[in-house]
Amino acid sequence: MGGDFAPVNEVAGAVAAMRDRDPSSFEIVFVGRENDIKAELAKHDTKGLNYSIVNATDVVGMHDDPASVFRSRKESSLYKGIDLQAKGYVDAFMSAGNTGAVMSVATLSLGRIKGVSRPTIGSFIPTSKNGHTLVLDVGANVDSKPRFLYEFAVMGSIYTRRIRSISLPRVGLLNIGEERNKGSETVLKAHELLEESSLEFIGNVEGGDILNGHADVVVCDGFTGNIVLKFAESFLTLFKAKVRSYAERGLLNKLAVAAIRPILKRILTGLDYEEYGGVPLLGVNGVVIIGHGRNSARAMHNALLLAESVVKNKINDHIHNALNPPSLSQVSYEKS
Amino acid sequence: MGGDFAPVNEVAGAVAAMRDRDPSSFEIVFVGRENDIKAELAKHDTKGLNYSIVNATDVVGMHDDPASVFRSRKESSLYKGIDLQAKGYVDAFMSAGNTGAVMSVATLSLGRIKGVSRPTIGSFIPTSKNGHTLVLDVGANVDSKPRFLYEFAVMGSIYTRRIRSISLPRVGLLNIGEERNKGSETVLKAHELLEESSLEFIGNVEGGDILNGHADVVVCDGFTGNIVLKFAESFLTLFKAKVRSYAERGLLNKLAVAAIRPILKRILTGLDYEEYGGVPLLGVNGVVIIGHGRNSARAMHNALLLAESVVKNKINDHIHNALNPPSLSQVSYEKS
Numbered sequence: 010m011g012g013d014f015a016p017v018n019e020v021a022g023a024v025a026a027m028r029d030r031d032p033s034s035f036e037i038v039f040v041g042r043e044n045d046i047k048a049e050l051a052k053h054d055t056k057g058l059n060y061s062i063v064n065a066t067d068v069v070g071m072h073d074d075p076a077s078v079f080r081s082r083k084e085s086s087l088y089k090g091i092d093l094q095a096k097g098y099v100d101a102f103m104s105a106g107n108t109g110a111v112m113s114v115a116t117l118s119l120g121r122i123k124g125v126s127r128p129t130i131g132s133f134i135p136t137s138k139n140g141h142t143l144v145l146d147v148g149a150n151v152d153s154k155p156r157f158l159y160e161f162a163v164m165g166s167i168y169t170r171r172i173r174s175i176s177l178p179r180v181g182l183l184n185i186g187e188e189r190n191k192g193s194e195t196v197l198k199a200h201e202l203l204e205e206s207s208l209e210f211i212g213n214v215e216g217g218d219i220l221n222g223h224a225d226v227v228v229c230d231g232f233t234g235n236i237v238l239k240f241a242e243s244f245l246t247l248f249k250a251k252v253r254s255y256a257e258r259g260l261l262n263k264l265a266v267a268a269i270r271p272i273l274k275r276i277l278t279g280l281d282y283e284e285y286g287g288v289p290l291l292g293v294n295g296v297v298i299i300g301h302g303r304n305s306a307r308a309m310h311n312a313l314l315l316a317e318s319v320v321k322n323k324i325n326d327h328i329h330n331a332l333n334p335p336s337l338s339q340v341s342y343e344k345s
Numbered sequence: 346m347g348g349d350f351a352p353v354n355e356v357a358g359a360v361a362a363m364r365d366r367d368p369s370s371f372e373i374v375f376v377g378r379e380n381d382i383k384a385e386l387a388k389h390d391t392k393g394l395n396y397s398i399v400n401a402t403d404v405v406g407m408h409d410d411p412a413s414v415f416r417s418r419k420e421s422s423l424y425k426g427i428d429l430q431a432k433g434y435v436d437a438f439m440s441a442g443n444t445g446a447v448m449s450v451a452t453l454s455l456g457r458i459k460g461v462s463r464p465t466i467g468s469f470i471p472t473s474k475n476g477h478t479l480v481l482d483v484g485a486n487v488d489s490k491p492r493f494l495y496e497f498a499v500m501g502s503i504y505t506r507r508i509r510s511i512s513l514p515r516v517g518l519l520n521i522g523e524e525r526n527k528g529s530e531t532v533l534k535a536h537e538l539l540e541e542s543s544l545e546f547i548g549n550v551e552g553g554d555i556l557n558g559h560a561d562v563v564v565c566d567g568f569t570g571n572i573v574l575k576f577a578e579s580f581l582t583l584f585k586a587k588v589r590s591y592a593e594r595g596l597l598n599k600l601a602v603a604a605i606r607p608i609l610k611r612i613l614t615g616l617d618y619e620e621y622g623g624v625p626l627l628g629v630n631g632v633v634i635i636g637h638g639r640n641s642a643r644a645m646h647n648a649l650l651l652a653e654s655v656v657k658n659k660i661n662d663h664i665h666n667a668l669n670p671p672s673l674s675q676v677s678y679e680k681s
Contacts, residue, residue, distance in 0.1 A: 137586035216575030235521040239552030250473035269605040
């Protein structure tokens with residue numbers, strides 16, 4: 010219910026996702042104002058689909074304080090949806106609502122995977138090679154310790170390998186120079202941890218490398234990541250403003266822009282940040298997909314199939330195993 | 346001599362700048378390999394221009410370690426040029442060479458303005474309103490304390506008011522949310538300092554606000570600023586790659602791109618980061634303009650006129666006065 014167009018795009022996307030899947034193995038549980046959801050469902054053909062509705066009267070807004078939701082908004086769709094997973098009724102939760110609140114409630118309700126210091130949100134940024142770089146953290150953790158950055162790299166690599174089928178994801182550490190002696194104290198220590206790890210660490214990458222696709226996974230603290238992500242998202246706005254102001258400088262310009270607009274649109278395909286429909290909150294003991302507030306029905310659809318994929322690929326088991334290597338004593342015990 | 350096309354664009358730009366100005370009040374001192382500079386000057390009409398050459402046999406490269414230049418590269422054009430200013434022979438220094446080395450040598454040779462903790466480099470980022478936002482610091486200071494951010498704001502405001510004629514520059518603090526309780530410890534404390542100051546502080550701005558022009562000056566630590574700047578610079582590369590890959594998808598696409606290319610070029614005017622030709626290193630006891638290694642002759646020309654403007658507008662005196670307010674006892678002493 011927290012998305013900008015809720016529950017219109019949520020319902021449309023969920024119906025499309027259910028049509029894509031066998032009802033015996035794919036069920037949607039809508040959580041929110043029952044009457045609104047029913048009214049929206051009535052606009053679609055839902056025959057044969059496997060879904061149910063859990064009524065939740067309260068809706069968390071985009072500007073509500075994330076920290077207070079867990080304590081005092083137990084009737085909200087956000088709380089109830091995550092609680093359903095915490096209690097084992099559902100395998101995954103998806104929301105296009107208040108990201109901070111989803112993160113906070115998910116961490117408190119589901120807990121963290123053993124070995125994870127901080128859950129993290131990543132974001133896919135398109136590259137000039139028509140691929141995407143997974144940048145994480147993008148806002149979950151303001152003051153990140155070196156160990157956090159290492160864990161982000163582990164979680165991002167597992168996600169990239171299992172969900173995006175990149176067998177050996179290259180991990181870069183976002184920094185202000187390629188040289189290993191560059192950067193803040195935190196980054197210098199994170200560099201050591203990454204170098205000692207079994208990850209495919211390609212060293213430092215600079216701000217200008219995110220878009221060139223040299224790394225599949227770029228790790229950074231949540232402060233830097235959040236600012237880069239929001240800056241990136243605003244670039245298309247700048248570009249559109251430039252096009253508009255050019256068009257306003259005379260009739261010929263206006264005609265020229267009208268002529269090139271459809272071509273521009275096709276060129277810019279893939280530069281919008283909604284192709285995936287959502288990004289996972291990695292590190293919590295559950296599957297949580299966070300979508301953009303403005304998610305289209307198609308983006309919702311993609312996000313729900315992504316949730317299924319994260320469950321089926323047992324991403325959390327892999328994260329658990331990577332961050333909790335068996336000690337030597339355990340290994341010899343199991344052998345005997 | 347340290348620019349990518351040195352001394353070709355340097356000489357061409359300097360000749361153009363001298364043509365723009367009265368020789369009685371504007372002199373260029375070329376510092377570098379005398380023969381190379383003379384050969385380049387021979388390609389231009391230099392009659393009546395006011396210039397001289399100081400020979401320097403060594404050239405600092407883009408990948409040389411900045412920290413060692415002051416100590417061990419005293420024959421380099423970079424060291425000698427700054428030293429000329431430290432000794433009072435010139436009023437300003439401009440280089441398109443190794444930024445870190447210019448910063449390091451300038452700070453050590455010229456010293457800091459009293460009250461300045463750390464010199465800073467800013468960068469102009471174009472906005473959707475056809476203006477520019479001055480973002481600083483963009484790489485001079487990796488670990489910035491709250492007081493540094495405050496000083497960046499003071500220096501950036503003075504520069505914006507005096508050089509860009511914006512009478513009351515709006516200052517924003519780069520952060521991960523608009524709310525005052527957001528961000529790292531450093532940012533929270535900087536917010537307090539800025540709020541107490543006499544600056545036109547508009548509060549926190551997010552990554553997506555840099556391009557919308559709400560703030561004339563955006564302050565951040567050098568780590569974040571450097572990454573945002575390099576990311577921004579790489580965006581046009583991504584865009585061009587998108588255009589190219591579209592053109593490669595068939596003859597019709599190729600023709601379409603050929604048709605729209607000149608229009609695109611005009612639309613994107615002002616999105617390149619070289620309009621100013623250079624940015625000042627603020628906070629040192631002297632005038633130092635740092636240009637991009639790839640600076641065109643036109644960019645060099647602009648950078649040299651900018652240097653003149655920084656000198657004439659006594660930017661450093663204003664910074665000194667702002668950061669060293671007279672104490673009450675002094676004021677009464679002067680009055681009596």
